[in-house]
Amino acid sequence: MFKSLLYTLLLQLTALTVFPQDDYSVNKIDPALTAGACAVKRYELVRFEIKDPGSAVYYYKSAVTILNENGEDHAWWQEGYDDKFTTIRSVDAILYDATGKKIRSLKKADISDVSGAESNLADDFRVKRHNFHYKIYPYTVEYEVEIKKDQLMFMPSWMPVEDEDYTVEKSIFEIVCPSSYNIRYKSYRYDGEPVIQTGKEKIYRWEVKNVAAVKREFASPEWQRITPTVVVGATNFEIAGFKGNMSNWKEFGKFIYGLKQNRDKLPVDIKTTVHELTDNVTDVKKKIELLYNYMQQNTRYISIQLGIGGWQPFDAEYVAQKKYGDCKALTNYMFSLLKEAGIKSVYSLVKAGEYSRYIHEEFSSQQFNHVILSVPLQRDTMWLECTSQTLPAGYLSGFTCNRYALMIAEDGGYLVRTPSYNFQDNRQIRKVNATVDETGKLNANIVTEYTGLQQDNLFEMINGNSKKEQLEYLKKEIDLPSYDITSFDYKTKPSHIPAIAEKINLVAENYAQVSGTRIFIQPNLLSKTGLKLKDEERQHDIDLMFEYRDVDSVEIVIPIGFTPEAMPQQVAFTNKFGQYKITYAVDGAKVLMTRLFERRAGRFPASDYKELVKMYAEMYKADRGKIVLVKKEG
């Protein structure tokens, strides 16, 4: 865990000082902005005033009209802060009714101040919150907040449209800095350039008016790419006495390097262990694997983020002593172990999260929340996730794969890609052998191999649960009407593309429906797509993040004396999203099904959406095909 999350909180609010009279009466809103909306931002001014490379004042004032109960989430205020580098100097707020008449204002005692430590053992995070708790719609809340920041490593970004069904009448973003200071910025979905005013200070000003609501859709691109956004970054900055520059990735990398260097001293006994483990091994990859496994078995993840410790790792000696650390400490420890074995590796920053992989790669700034280790080898690079006690060496999982990472080398930062896993890496190959008797009872033997990203969740499940808990998980997970698992087994196969072999035997009473002389069987037991997309006009591109391949073959032995009366059609198609094919057959006393589904990742234009909807609708139906068997007469 990195400290960045707090600072990526959206900015709210505005400076009405600019306007002579604030009129928040609801009938002043352009009806185009209220149609279908739950909240309208009336005015907002966000101002970030840089005093010097180590301090700034962050000010915002904003008024939001809440139109109905779905807008409740925009009616309250919260600000995360840390005790070391942030001081919330003042918070004022006023509640207005629909006519714009003031109802009441905030009282200091109504602001709650609670710990922000969630999974961390220790940190400086706290959260202040306030809520007027009002529900006579529509009404308007106005918050005005001033915060002192004692660092410039993190700067606010401006994203005036905060959510779906949320419109903006007017929002202004200002960066103020000494004329000698160089500020950097980049805008997305913003027409034109900021207005720049120069004098004793420089003022950069962005403004939007009458912004329509944006909709979140299935597989939408990330929010900051579909609504107006401005990100800003420092050049020279200071934090806790550490000086840096982030004009480019290289410079920023130097700063991080400065924080982490010379923290790799290992105690003697650990050094001895490193040599015992690796001196007689010649293969470098093998050495890395041995040391990685050693680190995994002898440490665990515990997060402590205090002061500069939010960005600076605990040294290797600390980890050796306590046998725990956070991502920074464990990565630095692994770095130290490898160093002792004569292997060079690189501490690397990354933004982790299965569905939040994008950074503004062309804009160097602190956008990361995690640290991993890369080990450049002669022909390729091996990546190590040091907070996991179970991942195989060299495999990154959906948490950090396929994205930019900043390698922190001695001479600065280098932006590189982490490995991406394609549909051939992410497989689910399933074979079902089953029998169905005349009562409809199914006995099935299911063998499945999952690889790559398709095994991630299962891998976590197996490693995080006892055998008994695994069984409970399976009982909830398998989508059959009523069944019992008679036996199951998992074998994990560690590799840079890991695999899991799953064997399940189950009995499902009444799996096939028996009505008089007929048996209805759905041969596709487990590989049914659950996705039914909404057929609607699409606003945004389609961003399919993962690709994979599923292959199924099913053989069900049926009772003697039954013949097919109705069969589902074969369905097959290939399109830009991948390919699909399902076949059904009856061969004597056997029902057969084969299924292939390959889905590709990528960015597709909104106009392709119709085809995607159609594809999933066809699959949904085809996956649920039923074979009707009827008893032969006589």
Added chain:
Amino acid sequence: MRIFVKGILLYSHIIWGITIFAQRPQTKFGDIKPEDFAPSLYSIDSSASAVVLFDVASATYEGDSYGSFSIAFKKHTRIRLLTRNSFDLASIAIPLYASGTLEEKIESMEATTYNIENGKVISYNLDKASIFKDRLNKNFISRKFTLPNLKEGSIIEVKYSLLSPYEKYLRSWEFQGNHPVLWSEYKISVPFVYDFVIIKQGYHPYAVDEGNVGKQTYNILRRGNSAIDKNHAFTYSSEVLNHTWAMKDIPALKKENFTTTLDNHIAKIDFQLSKIQFPDEPVKNVMNNWYKVSEDLLKDPDFGEGLTKNSGWIHDELKKITVGAGTPLDTAKKIFEYIRDNMSCTDKSATHLSNPLKKVFQTKNGNVADINLLLTAFLIDGGFEAHPVLLSTRKHRKSLENYPVLDRLNYVITQVKINDKRYLLDASQNKLGFGCLMNDCYNGYARIIDAQMPVLIDLSADSIRESKFTSILLRNDEKGGLQGTFRSSLGNYESNLVREKLTNTSKADFFKEIKKGYSFDIEVWNESIDSLKVYEAPVEVKYDFKFDTDDEMIYLNPILSEALQENPFKASERLYPVEMPYAILENFVLKMDIPKGYKVEEVPKSSVVKFNENEGQFEYIVAKDEHAIQFRSTVRLNKATFLPEDYQSLRAFFGYIVKKHGEQIVFKKIK
């Protein structure tokens, strides 16, 4: 298996003693031997990721320097960590309460990890610098630490003592948790000044349950405020109640579906202060009977005082709100609706006012007690007989039938009498009708706060029924397809879900979802949802639909989109009662024409099964004649709570419904 709350003892200085067998483990700190690491699994639960070897604690009254007593709470726990998945147990947080100058303090702390290395036990102590302090909120801080050097197989041991100046609050004890415990023990030592009601719950037997009376001398210091009011030290001798409870080999308990809260089921012991008696002083009843409690609550400025003493402001507001109301029922509804629609609920768990009623009314927000006490006050002012009602919601444990223990209650509603009819009202929920309660309120006993008649109301889940009636009429249309009319009147629970859903889902999307519920393509029109805003009435969903029929064979499941597709009871065993939120009556009727040009080839068999004699019934009836088919499915469960013994038959009952709901009618084209 016994009832939920196993028994309550009032400790009126009666001494109690049973010791079935007591093989108390040795609990000397640091006394760890290599053989302690020998077991790789424990017979109590072979798949446990950790086993608590012992968990022992004591709470002892001591004289303090505030002129009173403090409680020394000492806890000592030893855990064997078998796999990594239990390492979370080594990260410990101890919450401490503070208010004003009185704060709970940790007095001592020892924590150690033991590993076996080359046949020797090596210990790693927690260093004091690694104990962190987290200020959770205004009244709580948390002391947090994690033990170093963990390995699979490590033993960890934590022993601490804390001193609490809150002498009326005797910590409860949980014998049971997420991991199996080999020995759990709690010892109290309480001077006769304090008399506690002891509330035991759970299903595991006690290995030790014994007490005796001893003598103890307490040194108490009262600090003076000035030169004249000097510090005053004195001793106080009292008889003391010593009692020990212990359990052996307690299995882990995990939350399953249909559980109100695990807190109702774990083996646990709670203490509620009943009386305080200092020598030569009259007895101070802390816990009274419900008559006295009701009387006190109604006088309490934080509860009922404002119901009757409100200097007329309510009356002025009431006049505005009830303008134009005709009958008394009309008036009551107007009051209820005004409060429901204007007051925002900030906290759905509260038994007392957070602000005076007038302030609540002015700020237009408050917790559930604020809002429903305000409602009660308005109703009283409107001339109605109205009373507050206290209860405990389902996630908040069961209330106690006999004891007025306010901690066990967390919710206030209102009872009003209109024309001899009594209604229960809750104005804290946005979409609840007059006389309706959330299912969450049906959790056993509720208490009417009326000094004359503080009666119990039984609000059990068994007493409410989720009734749903669905009918489909299918007729041949001119084009050779089938055209249907769907009509469904939902139960209260589902009605509320639909109302919630439609606040952020469009009607069009709602019906798109419905279309998806059919296994074949249908066309839908005339969609309507009735009573969305009439919160007293069930929501009714209606639409017309049609589909084509031109295949050689038509396979039609007569229950169409309304089938129960999955057995809600997936786990193969159940260790404690199943607590469903309501009893069930689900009725589905289909009347259909035989499709033109087809004949009926086969229909599913009719069937009637009973669950536990007359606790439930499932009827699946198909009848046909030359032109039409009539079909009915009725699922009836007459109660909501079932003992673990009934679990298998409950599971089988639902399994059978799922099976029958999958069956099909077969039509064949006439050649």
